[in-house]
Amino acid sequence: MQLTIAHLKRGEKAIIVDVSSVHIPLKLLEMGCLPGNDVMLVQVAPFADPMYLNINGSHLAIRKETALHILIEKIG
Amino acid sequence: MSKQINVALIGNPNTGKTSVFNALTGLNQKVGNYPGITVEKKEGICKLPRGLKAHIIDLPGTYSLNASSLDENVVIELLLNKNDKDFPDVAVVVSDVENLKRNLLLFTQIKDLEIPSLLVINMADRMKYKGISLDIDYLEKQLKTKIALVSTRKKQGIDNLKQLIINYKDLSTECCLNASEIDVDYFNKLRKAFPNQLLYKLWLVITQDVNFGKTTRQEIEAINGFKTKSEGDLKRLQQKETIKRYQFINNVLKKGQDIDVSQAKDLRYRLDRILTHKVWGYVIFMFILLTIFQAIYDWSSVPMDFIDSAFASLSEWIKNSLPGGALTNLIAEGIIPGLGGIVIFIPQIAFLFLFIAILEESGYMSRVVFLMDRIMRRFGLSGKSVVPLISGTACAIPAIMATRNIENWKERLITILVTPFTTCSARLPVYLIIISLVIPEGRILGLSYQALTLMLLYLIGFTAAIVSAYILDKILKIKSKTFFVVEMPNYKLPLLKNVALTVVEKTKSFIFGAGKIILAISIVLWFLASYGPGKEFNNAEEIMTKEYASQDLTEDEFQQKIGSYKLEHSFIGITGRAIEPAIRPLGYDWKIGIALISSFAAREVFVGTLATIYSVGNDDEDTIKNRMAGEVNPILGGPLFNFASGVSLLLFYAFAMQCMGTLAVVKRETNSWKWPILQLVVMTGFAYVVALIAYQLLK
Numbered sequence: 001m002q003l004t005i006a007h008l009k010r011g012e013k014a015i016i017v018d019v020s021s022v023h024i025p026l027k028l029l030e031m032g033c034l035p036g037n038d039v040m041l042v043q044v045a046p047f048a049d050p051m052y053l054n055i056n057g058s059h060l061a062i063r064k065e066t067a068l069h070i071l072i073e074k075i076g
Numbered sequence: 077m078s079k080q081i082n083v084a085l086i087g088n089p090n091t092g093k094t095s096v097f098n099a100l101t102g103l104n105q106k107v108g109n110y111p112g113i114t115v116e117k118k119e120g121i122c123k124l125p126r127g128l129k130a131h132i133i134d135l136p137g138t139y140s141l142n143a144s145s146l147d148e149n150v151v152i153e154l155l156l157n158k159n160d161k162d163f164p165d166v167a168v169v170v171s172d173v174e175n176l177k178r179n180l181l182l183f184t185q186i187k188d189l190e191i192p193s194l195l196v197i198n199m200a201d202r203m204k205y206k207g208i209s210l211d212i213d214y215l216e217k218q219l220k221t222k223i224a225l226v227s228t229r230k231k232q233g234i235d236n237l238k239q240l241i242i243n244y245k246d247l248s249t250e251c252c253l254n255a256s257e258i259d260v261d262y263f264n265k266l267r268k269a270f271p272n273q274l275l276y277k278l279w280l281v282i283t284q285d286v287n288f289g290k291t292t293r294q295e296i297e298a299i300n301g302f303k304t305k306s307e308g309d310l311k312r313l314q315q316k317e318t319i320k321r322y323q324f325i326n327n328v329l330k331k332g333q334d335i336d337v338s339q340a341k342d343l344r345y346r347l348d349r350i351l352t353h354k355v356w357g358y359v360i361f362m363f364i365l366l367t368i369f370q371a372i373y374d375w376s377s378v379p380m381d382f383i384d385s386a387f388a389s390l391s392e393w394i395k396n397s398l399p400g401g402a403l404t405n406l407i408a409e410g411i412i413p414g415l416g417g418i419v420i421f422i423p424q425i426a427f428l429f430l431f432i433a434i435l436e437e438s439g440y441m442s443r444v445v446f447l448m449d450r451i452m453r454r455f456g457l458s459g460k461s462v463v464p465l466i467s468g469t470a471c472a473i474p475a476i477m478a479t480r481n482i483e484n485w486k487e488r489l490i491t492i493l494v495t496p497f498t499t500c501s502a503r504l505p506v507y508l509i510i511i512s513l514v515i516p517e518g519r520i521l522g523l524s525y526q527a528l529t530l531m532l533l534y535l536i537g538f539t540a541a542i543v544s545a546y547i548l549d550k551i552l553k554i555k556s557k558t559f560f561v562v563e564m565p566n567y568k569l570p571l572l573k574n575v576a577l578t579v580v581e582k583t584k585s586f587i588f589g590a591g592k593i594i595l596a597i598s599i600v601l602w603f604l605a606s607y608g609p610g611k612e613f614n615n616a617e618e619i620m621t622k623e624y625a626s627q628d629l630t631e632d633e634f635q636q637k638i639g640s641y642k643l644e645h646s647f648i649g650i651t652g653r654a655i656e657p658a659i660r661p662l663g664y665d666w667k668i669g670i671a672l673i674s675s676f677a678a679r680e681v682f683v684g685t686l687a688t689i690y691s692v693g694n695d696d697e698d699t700i701k702n703r704m705a706g707e708v709n710p711i712l713g714g715p716l717f718n719f720a721s722g723v724s725l726l727l728f729y730a731f732a733m734q735c736m737g738t739l740a741v742v743k744r745e746t747n748s749w750k751w752p753i754l755q756l757v758v759m760t761g762f763a764y765v766v767a768l769i770a771y772q773l774l775k
Contacts, residue, residue: 025559026318027483031178031563045449049449058563059565059566060562061442061459061562061564062562063559
């Protein structure tokens with residue numbers, strides 16, 4: 001199964017491997033959500049939605065439905 | 077050289093751009109609007125050494141030149157239009173030392189426009205704390221610019237920045253990377269078709285389909301039969317462009333920036349573990365709200381009492397010291413009580429703006445967005461709707477403008493429609509005076525009944541907002557793509573200067589905005605109340621003499637009878653009594669009716685109106701509150717403002733749409749009269765029904 005950001009647990013780190021350009025707005029890409037960049041899940045709201053991430057040094061929150069379209073590979 | 081240097085401050089949100097602006101301009105700033113749109117335009121003058129001056133514009137925060145909102149459009153429109161009188165001689169790009177990587181994306185885009193640009197790296201005082209070191213020489217060379225390390229908090233680097241602004245002619249206008257490599261063929265064709273145009277500018281025009289200056293996308297397509305690409309292809313190219321820019325930035329920072337993670341202390345994560353916690357996050361949020369309301373109530377009571385009695389004495393003093401006549405009466409009975417009705421609320425409104433400014437400045441507001449998103453979504457709103465709903469407690473007009481960063485149109489529209497339910501500061505005067513009249517004093521668990529009632533009214537407003545959002549979500553059939561990105565900025569201790577400037581600016585515009593309307597209305601009301609048609613008004617003295625001839629009245633009592641008889645037969649009395657049947661079931665008399673009608677200009681006019689009506693023909697020195705307390709219900713006897721009519725009035729003001737300014741801004745933001753009219757009819761109708769039920773149950 002292909003892992004996405006939605007599969008991360010709190011405190012876990014990963015590398016972004018692919019981003020679906022149909023589902024992901026340009027603004028999110030511009031904030032650093034691009035293949036090759038690292039991502040860490042900082043905090044989740046109740047029901048794991050939205051998710052508070054550290055992507056490439058930028059701290060931002062996105063909804064789970066968006067997180068499902070960002071493919072990752074876990075580190076370690 | 078006497079020419080002013082035009083400077084544009086550009087930067088991502090949360091980089092402290094406004095702090096830099098405040099540091100450069102101090103009090104020499106003004107806030108207005110861009111013509112035709114409701115985007116806030118901040119500009120100021122900065123005195124430079126050698127007698128030079130800079131005209132500085134603080135442009136809206138944006139993450140990139142690919143605009144996705146009206147505010148961001150302002151930035152590109154200015155940067156692409158060389159003929160604009162504000163077109164910058166120099167672009168000052170403000171970045172935050174902790175988010176340099178992301179902030180540089182915008183910088184590389186601006187460089188591509190070949191405008192002389194210099195880079196401010198702000199919050200430099202945090203470098204040591206975060207273990208960051210920078211090779212400024214290397215960065216300046218690679219980015220082809222000059223860099224100013226600035227700390228607005230420690231007041232460092234501002235003089236150096238001013239020096240760099242003076243020498244703007246030395247700045248390079250070379251691009252830092254060649255973005256056209258993403259599709260060489262395509263850009264070569266573009267260059268051939270438009271040899272005289274800037275390539276990146278054309279690219280922005282093509283990808284964004286907005287009208288910049290004179291060149292439009294249609295024109296580009298029409299000339300030389302140049303074919304643009306499909307939407308999907310363009311989006312893929314934009315993605316490629318972004319990746320390319322980041323590759324460049326990563327390479328530059330690899331050598332120019334060093335972050336020693338072992339040195340970094342992270343307060344953010346420790347604070348966020350509590351402040352965004354599943355349980356404690358919400359508890360703390362509620363606690364903060366409760367504290368704010370209690371503080372607004374407690375802290376402002378002393379200055380308010382002082383203002384109230386000061387205006388009463390002023391009115392009395394003018395009456396005694398100026399020669400009698402219509403003009404003196406107009407001032408003493410019309411203008412001063414009317415203005416007093418608004419000035420008295422300065423303390424509370426200032427405190428409200430103070431708290432909102434602190435929540436925004438500290439970075440806490442984004443945590444609230446994060447916590448509330450899931451809950452708000454159930455009601456068809458977004459977590460970002462919380463910001464308009466909270467700042468709506470100050471004023472619905474800026475709150476509705478703040479919905480612009482909600483990406484989803486349906487969520488945004490619903491937020492716009494329900495925001496006027498939140499208790500704005502214009503309702504506060506009405507609530508406060510009625511609460512103090514009808515709610516007993518006393519405390520429970522250290523909180524006063526009156527403060528709790530106020531809190532309850534805020535909750536009622538908020539509940540009305542989310543329930544109607546839920547209903548609208550079910551009714552409105554709008555399909556729009558959802559997406560939601562919110563930056564979680566670092567926690568910052570709010571800068572006193574920023575907070576103070578915000579509070580002063582907002583309070584001033586509130587007071588002067590409302591003050592003008594109130595002044596005009598007080599004058600009109602005074603005339604309408606002081607003159608009347610027909611013989612009843614003009615012969616009041618004779619009629620009263622006849623009627624009370626048999627009774628033994630003192631001179632004072634007799635004068636009062638004449639006064640109230642005159643008022644009843646004045647223009648305003650006649651109008652008021654004509655609408656009285658409609659509001660009688662709600663527990664109001666015709667005087668309140670007049671106040672209700674004038675409230676449609678702006679709610680806070682209510683108190684001023686009553687103050688004006690009650691003081692016409694009344695010689696005593698008295699406060700507004702005492703006059704209201706002394707009003708007697710003409711039919712039932714007993715005080716006019718009792719528990720039942722008081723609650724009914726509170727509820728009417730909680731729900732009714734009585735603000736022309738809000739209606740105008742809703743029209744502008746939704747581009748249709750349909751939505752403001754819907755708000756006016758539905759909200760006011762609902763308010764009438766609720767107030768009716770409340771009065772009939774409680775009387």
